[in-house]
Amino acid sequence: MRKFFTLMAVVFLMIALFGSASAGSGRDYINIVGSSTVYPFATVVAEQFGKSTSFKTPKIESTGSGGGLKLFCAGVGVEHPDITNASRRIKQSEFDRCAQNGVKEIIEVKIGYDGIVLANSKKAAPLKLTRKDIFLALAKDVPDPKGGEALIPNPYKTWKDVNPSLPDKAIEVLGPPPTSGTRDAFVELAMEGGAKSFTWIKAMKKKDKKAYKAICHTVREDGAYVEAGENDNLIVQKLEANPNALGIFGFSFLDQNLDKVQGSYVDAVEPTFENIAEGQYPVSRPLFFYVKKAHVNVIPGIKEYLVEFTSNKAWGPEGYLSEKGLIPMPDTERKEFHDSVNALSTLTSLK
Amino acid sequence: MIAIREINEVGFVGQMPEQDTQQQVRAATGRVLVNRENRETVGEITVDHPRMTCRDVNVWYGDKHAIKSVSLDVGRNEVIAMIGPSGCGKSTFIRCLNRMNDTIEGCRITGAITLDGIDIYGKNIDVVPLRAQVGMVFQKPNPFPKSIYENIAYGPRIHGMAANKAELDEIVETSLIKAGLWNEVKDWLGQPGTGLSGGQQQRLCIARTIAVNPEVILMDEPCSALDPIATAVIEDLIDELREQYTIVIVTHSMQQASRVSQRTAYFHLGDLIEVGSTPQIFTNPSHQLTEDYITGRFG
């Protein structure tokens, strides 16, 4: 009996402790969500920030650009994230949604560039693709190979079918789902770029933008394109295991795994740090993060985090982010964003 | 005789819980054995043309000496009954006869048991054919959780005794007929054996044993779980089976022993006290312990 009472007493004590701990304490750390591509960079900055200041280290969840912006735009307040990372620019629809939910002042920070690579295992020969090849291999509907302005469901099974100069291997591409910014950028830069090589499709852009987008951006669903989740590292592991497969991911992952995988040439340009930084490589996109201005003076450390992120030691050409595979912006662009961050100038509209 | 008085004294403890009785009896007979220097069994242990012979059989369960130097012959086409109080070793003894004791961990057997002149505990003896020759029916009916047909057919099937379905059917039928169960179950062969009544289940088990066509059948208190009517049916059955088989039956019912057997062996605490023809044992026992048991002074 006495034991039982002791037990009960302990339970009450514990419950009370939890209760008192959870009731009424404020949030004193930054809450970051967003792209899995920016995640490795943001975490490095967060860690540096946490170690070199007295603020708490921000909490970062990798949710994908789409998911992150959705959470970010849900509203102002402690329960909503302060910052979202994005591997593409915020879209008008998202911007409107933010405004609608009261998130009116958003600070946009561009942090650098990332090449999107199509990589395969080192065990196989590197592919030399064009954007047109990529479009033909991965689009759901492609122009009839017999000619004419008709679309047929993608008939290509092997790379050789797409382009006779390519090897006779089945098309198997592991890539991100549509929630991912990498996917957005990939379809926009690589597939749309490839689709444009068909003049009639290019012409459609003006006439019927929606149909044009549907052609360029719809990825085939018959198994040749495998939605492998946002776990880029596992994609690398899987590529290593499967020399026939190609994987779509950010340059940083290629950079980290150069001993295992190699990037395919796109339009005869090899995805290297220099080529991307110089803008030679066609499939590269800028990376961003977005900050709620309303939170800046409320959640401790946001300003300092911004300073850390936009410092030269972080995003500069010799900064620690470049070591993680981020391709830095040119000096002028960096300065521009640095100044706008210092001034906390917000995004008024999407130019 | 002090020994007998000791036993007489323990006679009344039969009403006490079993465990205590055994301990007391053991304590008592401890003294008996000291006095009875020669533990030779009273009566004729041998028969002409024995089917099975046992010489100096000792069984231990771990440290417990369950059977002490028992020698006994089992004749052909006879029913020999083992009687004695609980825990006297009669069940253990018959389990030695087809090596069912092998399945009990920590059981050790010495001595010689032969079947048709061959030592069944010999080095090269295989228990499988042995058990096919020496079948066994247990205290509690234990039909397999299968149909009646499958229960009977199981033995012949594993031993490959039937070349085809028809032969198997025949074996099943003859076995059931021999066990006197045919008329009761012939329309229900597909029904589970566990659905039969207790007496029927026991006859099913007997039929199952017969189906293998053994030479010796061991029955370990086959009627202890049955009512008098079922018992009577089984006893009649045993009588009929005697024509073809050698039967060793363990029973704690003296009436049953006197009804079905030709010879009776009386066991007491692991010792074989007396063997003789059934009428002789029941009417004129030579040993005091036998007489005490038969007259119901303990047991």
Place this chain on the structure above:
Amino acid sequence: MNNAHPNGISPARKKERTLDIVNRGLGKRYRAERRFRCYGLLAIVVSMVFLSLLFISIVGKGYSAFLQTFVKLDVFLDPEILDEQSLATADYQGLVKKSLRGMFPDVAGRRDKRMLYRMVSSGASFQLRDLVLTQPDVIGQTLPVWVPADDDVDMLIKGHFDRNVDEGQRRLKDKQLAWIDQLSSEDRIKKKFNTTFFTAGDSREPELAGIWGAVAGSFFTLVVTLVLSFPIGVAAAVYLEEFAPKNRWTDLIEVNINNLAAVPSIVFGLLGLAVFLNFFGLPRSAPIVGGLVLALMTLPVVIIASRSALKAVPPSIREAALGVGASQMQMVAHHVLPLALPGMLTGAIIGMARALGETAPLLMIGMVAFIVDIPTGFTDPATALPVQIYLWADSPERAFVERTSAAIMVLLVFLITMNAAAVILRKRFEKRW
């Protein structure tokens, strides 16, 4: 054998003796017997092989993470850089770079310098800072300091990188290899026990990453789980086993408990997401929410184990207690509960072990974030050890593979200890009635 005696088979069907028939088929049957036995043994061997493969693959990948490569730098703690006012924010990185340049004076050019700086971990500057902050009197001296090497160097020293492959396919270039060789020949490279791994929180730098944050998160989560599930589980078991009348209500409870024990853990995650986060508005990523979810998940395990412990107490003891006039409650509290307690504890430990290894429900409630700070309370953002493993399995750096495996080893040590404790407890207090 003697076959003289007629054995009474009906003359119509002249049959052989059983023995002959049996003996004929015996060889085949024994072969089948041996085969069957072999299958059984094989099955066990296969499970053992799987088990050892698992352990070998994990230990083989992970044992090297317990050592870390360090590089000795002679750092001149320049008083010009380290002035009194800004000791905490001074350019320690600069000091590290300077000492590296000092060791390799002939390295020139931005690229080469960058490659040189990359040889030591970015944690080196924090190490220097801590040194200066704790012992300000070292300023102005030149000190030999062992700083952690960068993960690539670490991987090379541990032999995970093949230095013979083509330069373009290596993370470390030829120049760096030469520097490493020079450092080793000067005894400036050493592998030491990796204390960081056990004391630090998560990090993006493999050489600075540790499991302590995750262990602390798991600890807080499990405290919540234990405090909730054990007393409630025991109380529920006592009620159901000792007091509950047999009616539809208690039947419903019973069916529920048995089902909950087999409901997929991820469903509990959905429950946590909908109820604790969205309805009650508890913080995301907090151990208290994780603990609540895991407590609900473990509760049926504890209840079932406790009930079987109670069942194992023989009715005679209850009758004895009731027989001397104890009330039912007294009987339970004085006799049944103490006898069943070891069994209940065993069940609780096993339930805790299961909760410790659980990942899926925690993914649903946001415990998969990058969290560097060691959680200090039940509402701090935290992750748990298995989730940390999941996160590290995703990290691009090669060095994280060994850290993941090492973290798995630590987790397995915890789990095996807990299970062994349960087994010992059971052995120790097991009573045969």
Place this chain on the structure above:
Amino acid sequence: MSPTTLIIILLVLSTFGYYVGRRRALVVGCDSAGVKNLHSRPIYYGSLTALCCGIPAMLLFGFWLTFESTIMTNLVVSELPEALQNLPTAELNLQVNKIRNLVDGNIVAGVVEAEIQAAADHYRNLQATSNAALAVAAISVAILGLMIVRAKITPLLRARNRVEQIIRYMLIACSTIAIFTTIGIVLSVLFESIRFFNAVPIAEFLFGLEWSPQMAIRADQVGSSGAFGAVPVFVGTLLISAIAMCVAVPIGLMSAIYLSEYANKTFRAVAKPLIEILAGIPTVVYGFFAALTVAPFIRDSGDLLGLGVSSESALAAGAVMGIMIIPFVSSLSDDFINAVPQALRDGAYSLGATQSETIKNVILPAALPGIVGGVLLAVSRAIGETMIVVMAAGLAANLTLNPLETVTTVTVQIVTLLVGDQEFDSPKTLAAFALGLLLFVVTLLLNIIALKVVRKYREQYE
């Protein structure tokens, strides 16, 4: 006074109440004709006093803490200057967070405005007042309870019955948690599922042959077609579970047979715990093992044989899941095999059956219902298993039965649909809840059947 101190004081008070009650009982009992006159033993009077002293105070404490924060926030906000008060709720909420950070002594961002500082001080004052009030209230309730019970103590007071009644209510409350959990699960997936079924017809979900939930999540994005037919997902789940069972059932069953029928004691004592270690390994470890070791191995061996094996083949995930389930099958089968009565074995042996014949023809059929129940439980575990498939199986919902291809499972879809994107309005996230509901219902049915079978089997031999 901090809540913790208050709790400790209440506990001390309850203990004190215990002694007061006991003492009182002794005094009262002795007043008449000795202690024997008391209805219950003195400790029960003590316990009753302690309970009546502690429980109401604790309840008060709990309620107070629940509402304290809201009430105080409102009070503080009402004291804020007009300009701040008129902010939209969300921004007000941020200011409140700032105040709270100030109060808690956390680092605060930016400049602290005078009014915020004032509010924080106000908050702090209020908190102090509230704590003091709570302490006074709780302690007085406790003392009041103590006094009342003490006054009520007479030799006739049935203290034991009352105490036992209170404890019994507590026990009942604890045992109902299982029901609340089930209700909680059902409700938490049901509402969202209903919303999902408003967008996607239930028949399409249950019988649709195409699963492609990657709808465009923004208006200007072109996603896939957004089909929500759960059949491929379920077929994938069943395929992986079936592979797992193909690994686990033979190995588990044969090990159980060997351990319970053939192995000697020492072997059993070593092998059984070793096999059970497999069950104790966390699934995330299996996932890691499957993704990094088994899948590449299967892929490479497939290549050697000239088979095209997907690198996320169902085979790899299923096989590893099977390894995980081996001990589950083996220990259940072991139980059931041991439950087969010795008499049946004796019956078979006495007919001259060999050991394997006895096992195959008698023991296994007898234990079969139990084993089937156990296997069903294992299947339900395989269906609900998450981490292995998340790490080793794919996302592509192929409707195939080829174990070398990539399939996806219910749990993988739940995780990918839910992790991260938490907003509750697109069919995409709602689909996760519908899948969760389906998963819950399927495993529930499996469990009910399995438990019925197992229980029936247990009764058979009891």
